[in-house]
Amino acid sequence: MFASSLLARICMFSWASIKQNSVALSTAEAEYVSAAEATSQAKWLRFVLEDFGEEQVEGTQILCDNTSAIAMAKNPVFHQKTRHISRKFHFIREAIQAKEIELIHCKTEDQIADILTKALSKDRFVYLRDLLGVKSAKGLEGSVDV
Template identity: 55%
Template sequence: MTKSRMIGYTDSDWAGSIDDMKSTSGYAFSLGSRFFSWASKKQATIAQSTAEVEYIVAAETTSQAIWLQRILEKMSEQQDGPTIIYCDNRSTIAMTKNPVHHQRTKHIAIKYHFIKEAETTKQIQPEYCSTEDQVANIFTKALPRVKFEQLQAMLRVTEICIKEEC
């Protein structure tokens, strides 16, 4: 049985859509030196703060992490510790690690709070990373070309051209 550690990155913009004020979120997962799962989507609800939208996407990322853990387990790929999920919002990490519901977070839908249990049971381990190092930024907003290319290289995503279509 192989032991490795899956690492996730989660990020969002806040109210980035000028049409409906909804946020765009994204996540990416790596195993070893390769990214193998990523997604970007517009949130279904309007978040009232950056902490809220980051918490929502962290919960969605956690859900994906648990699903990927189960798939990897079936493939005899055992985790070497909890999945680290990097987030660039310290408030989100604090909310995740604090089992107490506070007045400031009571408006966040209960369905997202399972992330606290996943952290307590060591399925995930939320960690801070700077916005500069946040790979998931590529999924959430338009970026300057240099930054986009840097994140694209970190993801090891390359352009594939089919003959006569490029």
């Protein structure tokens, strides 16, 4: 069993590179679908933690850098922008209302997962790599005997 103090603050990100089944008509729609996928994974992780006796009381925070996608997810009334989005992605609204997740705006420059999805300058790459805690291979020289 995990100690509650160890689970006080666990952060993770979800990333996948797969061919999409549909084409998004806007960046807001693409971000909305991505947030729905992250919600699905967050709900699954909450279920796993509960099996270990570590129920998460507060909502799982999901960071999104698109304010339009956040507005679509938080407002359960009909939107002209969402009528063409597959219904399977709208469960994110229920998760927000049930306080299982909390969708939070994250400025694009603070989006750590950009290291996995975008071409970056060397300075930006090194900055994001450091935030992830990944060490440069040059910094590891001499630390392992061959």
